[in-house]
Amino acid sequence: MARYHEKRLRGMVKALAGAGIVAMLLSGCGSSPEEMVQSARGFLEKNDPKAASIQLKNALQENPGLAEARFLLGRVHLDQGDVPSALKELKRASELGYSADQVTPLLARAMVMGGEGKEMIEQFANTSLGDPASQAQLQATLGEAYLGTGAPDKAEERFRDAARDAGARDRAELGLARLSAGKRDLEGALSQVEGILAHSPKYVDALLFKAALLNAREEPAKAAEAYSAAIAIEPSAVAPHFELVSLLLRDRKFDEAAEKLKAMQAAVGKDNAQAVYLQAYLDFSQGRMKPAQESIERVLRVAPNYLPARLLAGAIYLRTGDILQAQGHLNSVLAVAPRQLVARRLLVGAHLAARETDRAADVLQPLLKDYADHADVMSLAGQVYLAKGDFARSSEYFAKAVELDPKDASARTRLGISRLASGDSSSAFSDLEAAAEMDDDRIQADVALVMSHLRRGEIDKASEALGRLEKKQPDNPLVSNLLGAVMLGKGDLPKAREAFERAISLKADYLPAVTNLARLDLADKKPEEATKRFERLIEANPKLVDAYVALADLNIAVGRPADDARKVLDRGLSANPGSLPLKIALVRHELRGGDPKAALTIAEEAQAAAPNDAVVLDVLGRTQLAAARPEQAVATFGKLAGLRPDVPAVLLMLAQAQLATKNASGAELSLKKALALKPDLIEAQRLLMALRAQAKDEAGALALAAEVQKQRPKAATGFLMEGDYLLSQKKFAPAAASYRRAMQLEPSAQAVVKLHAALTAAGKNQDADREAEAWLRKQPKDLTVRGYLAEAQLRKGDYAKAAQVYKGMLTIAPGNALVQNNYAWAAWKAGDPKAMSYAEEALKTAPDSPAILDTVAMIQLESGEGDKAIANLKRAVEKAPKAVPIILNLARAYAKTGKADEARALLGQLERDFPDAAAVKKEIAAIRGTL
Incomplete structure (x- = not known):
């Protein structure tokens, strides 16, 4: 907002402190409405607007059509800075013919x-x-x-x-x-305003503008004097108080600002929206986010168009991590004031926080044009291009920031990090070391030095940099945690443990150190110790949401029953009701466990609590897709796209939902919108290619593949897409040619597999096998191509050859439980009498694997060991309660062993759980036919 528009700062709401008692004294006297208006005029002449306001409201209560009362009340509201109420009353007075x-x-x-x-x-x-x-x-x-x-x-x-x-x-x-x-003629403006004050020394607006000019001249003490003079003339005027407190806040004189804010609240009322705004500003400045958020929301409820409140709301929500809300408020500011520096800088930061680097770069451009000599803007540009991976431009902007402000340690730190990313390590380390020496209090440069040396494997240099850091902040748990990382790099596990333990002694709920110790416990095969660490952490700080999520993840990682992880997350929600991160973790847990219906219920609860939260809407939409509710997913992603029209990933998810509803035209439109925002979004290009293949639009498909090839001239991606399309159209020879070109650009197992498939489909089996063999000679430990070849034999029904391939894979990866299981299954299908021993070996490797238990059970069932088979299948179902193929196998086992009632009950439950799954219904019918 322009500094010369102080009067617009009055557009707020003013509450009448103690008005209830005064109202009772003034009313009930038997006066007519007209007499009350006359009394109000008298109070206004005595400069008592509160009493006048009460009389006018009493008059209007008895006669709402009194035009003069409406006019006078509107004037009172306007003088007190309550613009919304003033507008209401003055418009009504005009309508009544005043x-x-x-x-x-x-x-x-x-x-x-x-x-x-x-x-x-x-x-x-x-x-x-x-x-x-x-x-x-x-x-x-x-x-x-x-x-x-x-x-x-x-x-x-x-x-x-x-x-x-x-x-x-x-x-x-x-x-x-x-x-x-x-x-920009400040001297002329000051001369003009001094002329006004010479003949009108009590003109408050002139005093306010004089103060604004003095402030622009960097004379804050004189500006404060002018504001104080205005307050002395009009103690109940909002603007002088507002400007004085704002000035003190900008100068970071928080104690004095708090004192003057109390004086303002006494003069204009604690509920005056501008006073509430300043309270929010003060709380925000001192890191009190919760009260700051509550206050700013109060202001915006009564003054939604007040730009400073929108700007502050954006800053508050950005600080608290509510990126969507922050972007909404900041966009509102820029829609009215597109050159507002702070709002644009914060919006760039919000897009960076959301990893929307392209959008951040777009929002940045006006700043680069208007503020090319602003060190902070140059530093921000460096951060944007560093996030985009454009290290050369990033270094260029950071270097300019350092040139504009050589004493800025943070800018030099970022320059060092940018140069590291671009490979200019010698200059990078010089910058980081210089930054570390410049700033005795901050440790960002030191931390960056330690981390950079660790990533490069330079343990001794990391240790040396850490020594300097320890001298600065010896009691910082981050420093002890870094020491643990250095000790790990040296291979000294006892000292690493000691360092991590010290970090926790400094801060009992320091999650990074607890996590590192838990990893060491797991490496020592002590999962119970790791569990106890997280339990102690939760006991020390039951509000630490991330600790519950980490413990749930640990339970899953060590193969505990899925219900254990669920119980941990439930405990977290009991201690933190309404926690969105925990609810989202619970949704993902249920999806991982194969229960999309349960996940959907939780996701819907989260969305009801936070209807416009971008993360919640994204999770809800994905869950709706998993739960076979594509129409609902379209609505959810449509809403999210309305909130975030500039995020291509949202449009991509909307397209996927539209495809699930068979709305190909809608999906294509969404994909084109996504590509308009990010022309090289490969996921959107692949989906669009699938649509064109479905529509048999060869020209469009090949043009799209050519576009991808042009965008990525050194990558195989475009040729793989081209080959996939041609293969889908049964054009096997051209497909093989595309795959060969992909292999030339980027040799990979994926390209070999696709080339083999195309050549096989073209009837060139020998050529296909030669390509695979040539690849395996170069990459003898490749499991992807070998696994593909085994699956190809399985599809042909040649189980013996498939078993041979799997056996060869086990010489490369002898402890791979998945390969062991596949080997056992193929050997069993090939009639190998040792198949059970292979399966049992796999079970030793992964005793709780549902897939291996299923294989063992089916071999047992075929061997006449029905009871053992049922026992193992029950264990498998217990481990994976939503794995439909295993449940169907259990039903088959019941049927084959004469347990018809158990089979019927299980099939009935499956039918209820999956009423719309045609493939499941078909399997159920087949099993029922054997009962």
Whole structure:
């Protein structure tokens, strides 16, 4: 907001402290509404607006149609800075026929102060009032409106017109002074405002503008004097208090600001929205996020168009990690004030926090144009391009930031990190070392040095850098945690443990150190010790949400029953009701366990609690897809796309949901929108290719593949896509040619598999096998191609050959339980009598694997060991309660062993759980036919 628009800062709500008692004293006297209005005039003459307001409200309670009462109450509200209420009353007074000469100038001012300058111009630009003084006031207000909407020439015309009237001259001259300031003539503007104050020393608006000019000249002490003088003249005026407290906050004089804010609250009321805004600002500045958020939300409920509140809300939500809310508020500011530096910088930061690097770069561009000599902007640009992976440009901007402000340690730190990323390690380490020496308090540069040396395997240099860091902050748990990492790099596990333990002794709930110790426990095959660590952490801090998530993940990693992880997350929610991260973790847990219905219930609860949270909406949409609710997923991702129209990943998910509803045209439109935002979004390109293949649009498909090839000239991606399309159209020879080109660019197991498939489909089996054999000679330990060849034999029904391939794979990966299981299954199908021993060997490797238990059980069932088979299948189902193939095998085992009732009960439950799954219904019918 421009500094010369102090009056617009009054657009707030003012509460009447203690009004209830005064109202009772003033009412009940038997007065008529007209007498109450007369009494209110008397209170206004005595400068008692609170008492006048009560009388006017009492009068209107008895006679809502009193136009004069509406007008006077609107004037009181306007003087007290309650613009929304002023607008309401003045508009009603106008509707009731109150004198246009009196109501129009005030209504026009209220509209400008309430952020409705454009609307006011449209309504009153051509209005002519009968009273010359009123017309002059209206002209001055129109000048202020034109000034605020970026039309200085029209503003000057209106101000000069208004200056002809003595009553409006001060306002008009002040407007002209503001025009001078807008032209960066601060000295001229100050001279003009001093001239106004010479003949009108108690003109508060002039004092406020003088203070603003002094502040612009970096004379905050003199500015504070001017604000204090304005307060002395009008103690109940909101703007002087507001500006004085704001000045102190900007100068980080928090104690003095708090004192002056208390004085403001006493003068204008604690519930005055501008006072509430300043309280939010003070809380935010001192790191009290929760009260800051509560206060700013109160302000926005009554003044949603107040840009400073929107800006502060954006900063608060960004700090608390609510990126979607932050972006919404900051975009609202930039829609009205596109050159607002702070809002644009914060919005760039919000997009970076959301990993939307392309969008961050787009939002950044106006800053690069307007603030090329601003060190902070150059540093921000460096961060954006570092996140995008453009290390050369990143280093260029960071270097410029250092050039503009050589003493900025943080900029030099980032320059070092950027140079590391680009491979310029010698300059990078010099920058980081210089930054570490420049800043005795901050440790960012030191941490970056240690981490960079660790990543490069330079353990001794990391240890040396850590020594300097320890001298700066010896009692920081982060430092002890880094020491543990250095000790791990040296292979000294006891000292690593000791360092991690010290980090926890410094801060009992320091999760990174607890996690590192748990990893060491797991490496020592002591999962119970790891579990106890997280349990102690949760006991010490039951509000530490991430600890519950980490413990649940640990339970899954060590193969404990799925219900154990569920119980941990439930405990977390009991201690942290409504925690979205825990609910999201629970949703993902249920999806991982194969229970999309349970996941959907939890996701819907999360969405009800946070209807516009981007992460929650994304999880809900994905869960709806998993639960076979594609129409709902379309609605969810559609809503998310409305909230985040500039995020291509959202449009990609919307397209996937639309495809699930067979809405190919809608999906194509969403994909094209995503590609308009990010032309090289490969996931969108692949989906679009699938759509074109489905539509048999060969020209479109090949054009898309060519576009991908052009975007990635050294990558195999475009040729693999081209080959996939041609293969789907049964054009085997051209497909093979595309795959060969992919192999030339980027040899990979994936390309070999695809080339083998194309050649086989073309009837060139020998050529296909030669390609696979050539690859395996170069990559003898490749399991992907070998696994593909085994599956190819399985598809042909040649189980013996498949078993041979799996046996060969086991010489490469002898402890691979998946390969052991596949070997056992193929050997069993080939009639190998040793198949059971192979399966049992696999079970020793992974005793709780549902897939291996299933294989063992099916071999047992075929061997006549029905009871053992059922026992193992029950164990498998217990481990994977939603694995439908295993449940079907258990039903088959029941049927084969004469347990018809158990089979029917199990099949009935499956039918209820999967009412819409045609493949499941078919299997159920087949098993029932054997009962």
